[in-house]
Amino acid sequence: MPVHAELDRLDDGDLADISGQGGIYLSGDISINENGGPIQNTYFGSCSEAEKRCGARIAYRLKEDGGWMVLDDIRGKFSFEGLTLRVRAIDSGFGGDGTLFNRDVLEIGLPNIVRYDSVQFKLATSSTARPTDPGFQQTDIFSVEMQGDVVLEGNLLVFPTGNP
Known part of the structure; x- marks a missing residue:
């Protein structure tokens, strides 16, 4: 027996009575030059003895002129598994700063x-964002190698900067 349904447009008044959850739920694997051998994704370097750089780089400035x-x-x-992304309104809490924000x-x-599986990275300071920029100088502070599982709890909030 065929069934038919009609689609109707909902206006703002109709939607005001509907509640739900919004956001993104992510699961996956990210591999960056995982084995460190000579045959790797050339975007992140070849990891050969002759190659000085091997892997991804994240650079950030703490001050505009720093x-x-x-x-x-x-x-x-x-x-x-289970990383979520959503937008959250901050209008209270944070020792009273939420109301102002x-x-x-x-x-x-x-x-x-x-x-983690065979994860390695270096924490360093650098004179430029990219190793290919003129005047590049870097000071490695320490190197990290990790294996196994890590338990993470809570939420990371990313606040916008500048005027709304």
Whole structure:
């Protein structure tokens, strides 16, 4: 027996009575030059003895006219299940600062378990964002190598900067 249904347009008044959840739920694996061998994705370097750079790089400035902090030579495999992304309104809390802020932020919900496999990276300071920029000088602070599982809890809030 065939069934038919009619679609009707909903106006703002009809939608005001409907509630739900919005956001994105992510699961996956990220691999960056995972094995460190000579046959790798050339975007992140070849990891050969002749190659000085091997892996991804994240550079960020703490001040507009300051130097750069970097996570450099990031490689390995990251697996996660249940990472969530949504927009959250901050209009209260934070010791009274939330009321003054009164804007939306990006909320990254951390999953219960993140798995690492052969993860390596360096924490460093740098004179430039990219190693190919003129005048590049870098000071490595320490290197990290990780194996196993890490339990993450809570939410990471990403606040916008500048005027709304």
